[in-house]
Amino acid sequence: MNLSEDGGRVAFLAGHNTIYRDGERYLEYGARQVSFPLTLSGNGSVLAWRVTMGEGYQVIVDGVPGPGYGSTGLPVASFDGKVVAYRASQGEDSWFIVVNGKKVSETFEGVTDPAVSRDGRVLAYGVEGDKPALFVGTKKVEIPDPARSVFLSRDGRDWGYVTRSQVVTSRGSSEPFDEIGDPEFSPDGKRVAFRGRQANQWFVVVDGRKTVAPGIVWGPIWTPDGTQLGYGALLDRDVWWKVVPAN
């Protein structure tokens, strides 16, 4: 289930093969199965999804099919949806990055799902192997531990990644967590917020400072001025939008 940033556009998958968009039945596959979740660009204009194709997979963007591959990750999109990227493989230990239907990277033993800056100009991904690394635009950064996911600041100038238990940026690493979700750079790209779980307690974490976040299910995200963080929470049976200071 997907929502545009302003809430004006919505898309979701019904069962395994029927896509609804803005309240209407948009597309129904027969025996082919669509992967959950779909990808809706931030402005809601472009919808992408992964669907089975024989023994492999294919990524579709607004109904336009891409190449078939042995396997793929789920697509990610820039805010306007003009850049859609995903990882794909044509065989075991043979992964690469595809942007707008074209292979754009070397082949690696393994790659993370890519991240795309909001304006679509910067692409980042992590690679596995003897020397794990990040590729951020044209830059390669060697990292000590393999990345499980990669994220970028809005302008793509700052990068970060998530390992098995930590959030890492060029400025340092977080303390360990049992589970990490939704890391996001502040609007100025200098700080990172994320949700982290230790045992049964979830926290909103900024610059190593933890704030208890009961019931958190989504976020946190930064306010445009970078002074506050908001997150979605389910407390008892009430759906809340909670706000915490970022300083």
Added chain:
Amino acid sequence: MTRLLLPALLLLGCATPPPGFEERRLDTIPDGLHVRSWRFTRDGRMAAYVRFDGPDQDCVVVNRVAGKTLSLI
């Protein structure tokens, strides 16, 4: 569209958005329902989620904005 593990989709929010980035309660989930797959707008004024009445229930999809039902499938 029956027996698909399918869920109800709720899009909900405040009819008159309050100014600023404020804490607010958006909805109350009725007893006996299960929910997942959360999304919120970046201003915190609306949320959407998938609602499960039960694994063998017929499908009902409800799409609500600001308390108004937009579609019922």
